[in-house]
Amino acid sequence: MSPASPLAPGVVAAITAAVERIIPSDDGLPGAREAGTINFVLGELGDAPPRVASIIQLALTLDAAAVTADPLRPGCSFAALSGEQQDTILLTLETEGSPELSWLVETTMEGFYGDPRHGGNANGVGWEAIGFPGPTGGSGYEPPFGWYDANEPNLPGLGPDGTTDPTR
């Protein structure tokens, strides 16, 4: 469910659908939908008029493209198209270098992979998807950190914790 937004429901529906194609869930793993990424995106729009205007423009463009995308369902909205059809429209916009789409892609990434405290990445699903435990919040790590520092011989005199320097 979308949060309260000053945008018309049709605009929110089109943008939500686009966000859910930018990070889809078709592979059975959580995507933008499960992460509530649209909440973050709408939050970022805030009340900055130029940005709101450009996102409305993007929604109108998506819906206009949808009208011609599916000859069997004339007058269809972007949100009602299949994922594949939506992808085709988004790809066209990307090829045309749409700045609105590029803002939406960047902001969607923020709302999926960014810190949950800003309203996206619900329950850290975006971090879980890639194997990131998130910020340590006050604690740290001990070496070895990864496979290579555990396995590649170190510089002479430097021990497993990396710092042991017998000369000092």
Added chain:
Amino acid sequence: MPAAVRLAEKGFRVVVLERGPWMSRRDFIEDEILARRGLLWPTVEEEPRTWRPTDAVPAVRLATSVQLFSNAMVVGGSTVHYSALAWRFRESDFRVLSEEGAVAGASLADWPIDYTEMEPYYDQAERLIGVSGSAALSPFEPPRQHEYPLPPVPRNSAGAILERGARALGLHPQPVPLGILSRDYDGRSRCMAKGFCSSYGCPNGARASTTETFLPKGLATGRLEVRANSFVTRVVQDPATGRARGVEYLDDSGALHLQEGDIVILAAGGVETPRLLLNSASAAAPDGLANSSGLVGRNFMLHSPGATVYAVFPEAVDGHKGTEATRTEMDDYATDTSRGFIRGGFIHPRAHGGEPVELAGRPMHPAKWGLAHKRSMRETWRHYLFSHVTGESLPVEANGVDLDPQVKDRFGLPVARITYTAHDNDVRLATWFAGRAVEILEAAGASRVVNNGPVIRKLHNHQMGATRMGNDASRSVVDRWCRAHDVPNLYVTDSSVFVTSAGLNPSLTIQANALRVADRIAATRGDPAS
């Protein structure tokens, strides 16, 4: 900050004016979104800047993506969130004209000081901030009286990969000297290797922010006062004596104040210092303060055009742990003309530090969004690193900072207009070094390497040269003591005074030089005649 603290320790009463807030360890949150929104640096709304490649074309406003990471607006400046590579410049870096001869299109010159004069100050700076490194393990180190005060920080996988690739190529991997504590030192705790390092404030004070290193010592004297949220608008010159009376600044309520002083030191960074001098024009100095040479803002340098190389490895790198760059190779630093360019640089593969949004936008995925992007994120996150190439850029007189004739900041002052096109030598250098990084990463067993090649650099976090130091008042802005040729009690202590850029990060040199200048001011009480 180093100069202010040294002077307070020597008995001077010092006021530091900083336009940004005064933050403390608990303000430094590991939050990528906040970092991207300018927690520690001005947004483009707070500080617009413009850029043009040459003066033949109109300037455009710089985008957030360019300004982000190029600047600071906080007490402590960019040392609050820098990566803390703490290099000494090499002997040859102070005499590039003598070493290389004149180069077409470049305004090469020797520094009026040399490495020998700087060495004791490098030594002091390393001890004051706590640099971890190993001269014994660094075959290309310049002469030094002491070993680094601390052993190297623990190596991460990016460092081990550099070692592996460099060894395979017969090169000599070495620790990166870092202003990050490998052990508890001087009342500060060692690094806890938690990621979110570069671009973030350090919440336990292990990284050498000047607020951790110099500032507490200055405050302890009782003679140093820091006024945060204080934006300096101009240096006021006394037309009768030609001396600086002090500076005007706006406090956070917008009220204008005059802070008088016997000595004025500018350290506002490589762009804001020249801008401030130009914004200080008066009837006595119509082209800007300290600008009788016409060189305020000229010879601006940004380091070679930033090739970044990305690599994915079969085993886990886990770059969200530890600090960022821990190993490098310096084999390629000296000039080798068979490569088709002069001067050099170094390669430093880095752990990403824990920034998945950043990874999402990197040029290593088969698509920018969609299922293929999502899969690629999963496959690369634990396995990737990126390697910066830092290399020398040659000074070009036409490259510079001046006042934009149209764009004003939030206080109504003209903003900095940057005019910058890298010298061809810089582009050749960056191209070669990116190729070298690819070679090293492939030799280390990367499954995939993406070389994004040199980029057009409009701005960068290393900003140097725009108030050049020199003995000849007609060819430089400040003298060998970093005192303005035109204004006897005005000093500059940031990287604006650099004559050439070296192929190394600038901060330790800024700090060592600031200490050198402060000692001179103290010895002469700022009186040039003594």
